[in-house]
Amino acid sequence: MTDEYRYQQLEGWLLKGILDQRWRLGERLPSIRTLCAEQKLSKATVQHALQRLEAQGLIEARPKAGYFVSLQPDGVKKPVSRARIEAPRPVNVSDLLLDIMGRSAAFDLLPDLHRGDLPPGIVTxxxxxxxxxxxxxxxxxxxxxxxxxxxxxxxxxxxxxxxRGWAVSPEQLCITSGCQHALFLALMASCERGDVVAVESPGFYGVLQLLEQLGLKAVEVPTSLETGMDMDSLEEVLERWKVRACIVSPSFSTPGGALMPEPDKKRLLSLAERHDLAVIEDDIYGDTALGRSPDPLKALDGEDRVILCSSFSKSLSRDLRLGWISGARWHDRILHLKLVTQLASSRYLQQGVADYMADGSFTSHLRRQRHELSANRDRLIASLHTWPGEVRVSTPQGGLTVWVELPETVDTLAAYTNALKHGIIITPGPLFSVSGQFENCVRISFAHPWNESRMDALRQLPGLLHIE
Structure with missing residues (x-):
């Protein structure tokens, strides 16, 4: 028996075990030593088989822990919900969103749960x-x-x-009070009251809040949970209405963690040039990649049309309130607006974060976070696939959340109050749409470890959502 046949045989055996759910999503495969002993194979042969499965995205290696199942192609049902294209409209954000934000519950089912010790990266x-x-x-x-x-x-x-593939000078950057402030500056600089802005659907509810406050209209563009904003739909929107700006998150957009492919990025920039609009890139999740961090859309911006906005709130600390913006052809206007709306950022806070980045601590933190988020994601998805009924779940390769599509009979808005009575806070799907679509969907975060209390809350949700 040749070495080639041996590693292919082991690869096939492991693949069958994954597809048959002998090892479920998030579970650890037998160690290399165990596989060598049980299958009577050399270490090199076992490693070769594991590396091939890893290259297919079916398993992932975690330092000092082994190999874990990361995907089950035939067992993972993808969300299929698709937004409708409707005429631009003013935005009226639900009071429910304000309630969720007031409870600090956007990324935790149990925001009042004791949070434990500070992570090493935050201590540093x-x-x-x-x-x-x-x-x-x-x-x-x-x-x-x-x-x-x-x-x-x-x-x-x-x-x-x-x-990450984008050559930028310090003079092209401006420090802001978080990404929401950066998006606010970008919209103020590129739009006037009454203008139309294209947004992802489902998309970030924080953007909708800004549009409401600035008196801007939103037109929803159907968005894939895998590849992001649909370019055919965007082109249709641009042909039908005069759009001033387009807000998009090419890298792991919320709520489902979509990653826009390179051809779509290039087409987006071509459409922006043809229709003369600003592209506002929300890159806040770019550093949460579970693998290689993707290049930002801004790296392809040859016409100075992309305003990049980001912050440390998703990659490092929500409490830090430090973000940045690169304003393209609107940068001077943005600097003036920064002076008007914030005046200045804390110098010592910026110096501390600069030192943190310079000594390599931020890079080390991202490396640790990548493995933690990957384990959290896998455990969440594995649990969701035990729910009754037809449940479809996104499988993001970055970001902090998954999008869960439930049976059409489920009304997540109505279930919010019911869950709240049990101390559990959900984020209903309609909050991610101007027109109240996605009633049977919910966003669930894997930003926090799945301890027993959070797992218990997750197990209660099917009953509280009335899933049969």
Missing amino acids: LNRSIGRALRRQKGEDSQYYDKPAGFVGLREQLALHHAR
Whole structure:
């Protein structure tokens, strides 16, 4: 028996075990040592078979832990819901969203649960910020920072983006108070009251809040949970209505974690040039990739039409409230608006984060987070596939959430109050649409570890959602 046949035989045996759910999503495969002993194979042969399965995205290696099942192609049913194209309309955000945000529950079923010890990356971050505060000299605290922000942080962000395929200078970046502030500045700079903005559907409800406050109209563009905004639909929208800007998240957009392929990115930029619109890229999830971080859309921007917005809130800390924006042809206007709306960012906070990035701590944090999020995602999806009825779940390769499509009889808005009585907070699907679509859908986050309390809440949800 040749070595080639041996590794193919082992690969086939492991694949069959995955498809038959002998090893379920998120579960650990037998160790290399065990496979060598039981299958009477060499270590090199076993490793070759495992690497081939890993290349197919079926399993993943976790340092010092082994190989874990990451996908089950025939067992994972993808969401099929598709938004309708409707005429642009003013935005009226549901009070339910305000209730969820007021409870700090956007990324946790149990926001009041004791959160445990600080992660190592946050401990190191706090030390860096503390050192920066102690280094303040003289009357530094009596002066505002420049509107563009601390140059040291902008230099570190430029280096960070260069590693993701986008060559940007510090002068092209402006520090903001989070990504929501960056999106606000982008819309203010590129649009006027009454303008039409194209948005993903389902898409980020925070964008809808901004459109409402700025008096802008939204036109929803159907969005795939796998590949992002549908370019055929966007082209139809642009042919029918005058659109001033398009807000899009090419890298792991919420709620389902879609990743836009390269041809679609190029087509989007071509459409933007033809129809003369600003493209506002929400790149907040780019650093949450479970594998290689994708290049931002901005890296392909040859016409200076892409305004990139991002922050540390999804990759590092929600409480940090530091973001950034690169304003393309609107950058000078954005700097002025930053001065008007925020005046300046905290200098010592920026210095602390710059030091944190410069000494490699941010990179180490992202590496640890990648493995933690991957394990959290797998355990969540595995649990969701035990729910009764026809349940379809997205399988994102980044981001912090999955999109769950439930039987059509389920009304997630109506179930919100019922779940709340049990201390569980869900994020209903209609919040991700201007027109209230996706009534039978819900977004669930894997940002936090699935301890017993959260798993118990997850097990209660089918009953609270009245899934039969």
